[in-house]
Amino acid sequence: MTSMNLTFTPGALLRGRRAVVTGGVAGIGAAIARSFAAHGAHVLIADVNPIGDVDFDGAAGGRLDAIVADVCSSQVEPALVEHRPDILVNNVGHFVRAPQEFTADTAEQWAGLHEVNFAHALRLTHALLPGMTERGRGAVVNLTTVEAHRAIPGHTVYSAYKAALMQFTRSLAAEVGPAGIRVNAVAPDLIETAQVPYGDLVPEQDRALWPLWSPLGGPGKPEDVAGAALFLASDLSRFVTGSTIHVDGGTHGAGGWVPRPTGGWTNRPRNP
Numbered sequence: 001m002t003s004m005n006l007t008f009t010p011g012a013l014l015r016g017r018r019a020v021v022t023g024g025v026a027g028i029g030a031a032i033a034r035s036f037a038a039h040g041a042h043v044l045i046a047d048v049n050p051i052g053d054v055d056f057d058g059a060a061g062g063r064l065d066a067i068v069a070d071v072c073s074s075q076v077e078p079a080l081v082e083h084r085p086d087i088l089v090n091n092v093g094h095f096v097r098a099p100q101e102f103t104a105d106t107a108e109q110w111a112g113l114h115e116v117n118f119a120h121a122l123r124l125t126h127a128l129l130p131g132m133t134e135r136g137r138g139a140v141v142n143l144t145t146v147e148a149h150r151a152i153p154g155h156t157v158y159s160a161y162k163a164a165l166m167q168f169t170r171s172l173a174a175e176v177g178p179a180g181i182r183v184n185a186v187a188p189d190l191i192e193t194a195q196v197p198y199g200d201l202v203p204e205q206d207r208a209l210w211p212l213w214s215p216l217g218g219p220g221k222p223e224d225v226a227g228a229a230l231f232l233a234s235d236l237s238r239f240v241t242g243s244t245i246h247v248d249g250g251t252h253g254a255g256g257w258v259p260r261p262t263g264g265w266t267n268r269p270r271n272p
């Protein structure tokens, strides 16, 4: 490994790289795709929705293209393989349904959750790894969730498949590290997107309570997650693999501890 000057100004971090970002038309995926392109990557988005006008800083020579594709279909789109990416962001994932108890679930619902939160990432990673191996370089970034690391009652199967994606990240990282490929995860929480529109979910009168929810308040922005993904896709993280970055304002680390309005801390309900 060559030495790296850690006082350097990074500049464009992905100049000349090629990236595939799933679900890159909206939310976190869109912020990741734009930041990669602004850092010089040629990004190909695969999304069920068409892309509109996208604004990004093209000074580093980056480019942003998109195809309309459902990553949950059983065939990987050939255009994604033909793009020859050395970066893959498996961003698509969803609760799919309103919260309900596990006993009310159906096997069809499990199959849908399995596909959208786990299986498509296996299929696409499997299709793109041979090219990365051939080129001796690759970075895979999987979007998990804080709930891969703690409970989410009402979404038990969603959290189980996200935890599976986190474990896939670790074990695959060990397997493909010797081939020059790194595999990491980002676990968001509290990011304002169409999937979890905190602006609508948290009424005006409760917004002052954000600091009780997370040490850094909230909500976070898709760009906050893009920063972590950019780090994991770039050579800045060249000695990092099998890891998860928690982009959550500190909820995972705090583990349920919140400040009492009267001072001090509690991890008990109703502030006893």
Ligand SMILES: NC(=O)c1ccc[n+]([C@@H]2O[C@H](COP(=O)([O-])OP(=O)(O)OC[C@H]3O[C@@H](n4cnc5c(N)ncnc54)[C@H](O)[C@@H]3O)[C@@H](O)[C@H]2O)c1
Pocket: 022, 023, 024, 025, 026, 027, 028, 029, 046, 047, 048, 049, 069, 070, 071, 072, 091, 092, 093, 094, 095, 143, 144, 145, 146, 187, 188, 189, 190, 191, 192, 193, 194, 195, 196
């Ligand atoms: N927002 C949060 O706070 C949060 C918290 C935890 C985890 N996450 C994870 O982050 C990732 C992105 O979340 P988000 O909030 O930006 O989601 P979002 O629902 O706002 O955006 C998802 C994007 O993926 C596209 N998409 C959906 N299904 C697709 C499919 N089958 N094929 C191709 N494209 C598809 C949508 O069109 C959209 O552009 C997900 O994996 C999610 O589980 C988000």
